[in-house]
Amino acid sequence: MTVLYLTEPGTKVHYKNQTFTIKKNQTYTCRLSELELVVILPGVQLTDVVISILLDQGIEAIFLRQDGQFRGRLQGSFPPNPLIRLAQYRTIETSFGLGFAKKFAYGKIRNQRALLQIKNRATKGKITQLSESIDTMNVYQLQLKNTITLLDQNELMGIEGISARSYYQALTYFFPSHWQFTGRNRRPPKDPINALLSWGYGVLLARIFAVCVKAGLDPYLGFLHSIQPYRPNLVLDLMEEFRPVLVDYAVISLIQSQVLDIADFQPSPDGEGIWLGITAKKLLLRELEERLNQPLLYPAQNRKLKLNQIFLEQSRMLARCLLESSLDYEPFFIK
């Protein structure tokens, strides 16, 4: 099954004989039977027939903004499961719900640390600051794992926050100094690495949003992020454990493969942030897709699955836990 990314402004998509024809400078065709997901960037024109086909055939269509942020998706008719939603609503603001929040935060920190460890092996532990960060994060990780008393949302977010600072500080060692990455900043990202990270998180958010809906969950009502209005909080929750696994991993390999150049980035029109140029966008998407299609061991089912299948399995697991009122949700861990 194919994921189709339409990145170039001025692209026109038509429908003919169960096939999309995509016209820019060249004409491409894509058979509907092979299509799984379409990701659409600004400036792409879809005919009304194309939109009806996407809705009727249930092909997922996701729209992103110029800066990679999630803009929205087409929702055809779908079979929602009210039981799951009710279970989700009932769990919010209970200690049971906080249990999930803790697992999401734990999953994130553990995977961030695992990523540092994997990369640290490559440098043979020569960078002391890196080893220090790994140790520091271990403390937070254990704190989350071992405390019996329930931490409230603010405490969880606090631990997650200081751990994240330590993590992004450690990441600076993977990017050559001319990229001027000194830590995480966003809205808008002020350097190319942060722009790549933001863009990648945007793509991840879009993909997790789709699996949340598929699993029957309400994307807007979360456990860890539930206090923030106007945001798809559950999606942000479920994303946490996958940020380092997919996006950070892809950005590090992209930069280390040295195919990108500062010239592939441009200042945003308001001059405050940095945007990806068309080449940077395409290269990042390729890197993300390579990672998404890589089979990884999925411990919950003890078999190898592609990362995009693991997304769906994790949200189904969450839905099941909510229905059965059990706290068996296990974040997905990399080694």
Added chain:
Amino acid sequence: MIKLWLICYDVRDDKRRTQLAKLLEQQCVRVQYSVFECPLDTKKLEFFLSSKWLKVLNLQEDSLRIYPLDALAKQKTKIYGVKDDPPYESPDYLIL
């Protein structure tokens, strides 16, 4: 599970031929005038055979042949001439 099939046909009547070719093009890749490579799993192929493709034909005059291409057959395939792409495989992703 077989995921690629080679489909070829002989159809007497122009109208029936066009109709069949159009139906095949919906799911398959045309590699020669009357030869298609078809990236469908066994179940889906059977669905199309029972629902559409065979109904177009007059089986007293026409014929449709479908050969499975498993991994080994794909590997051993030899291709010469102008259209020299390897046997078709659905791409995981397309960035346009």
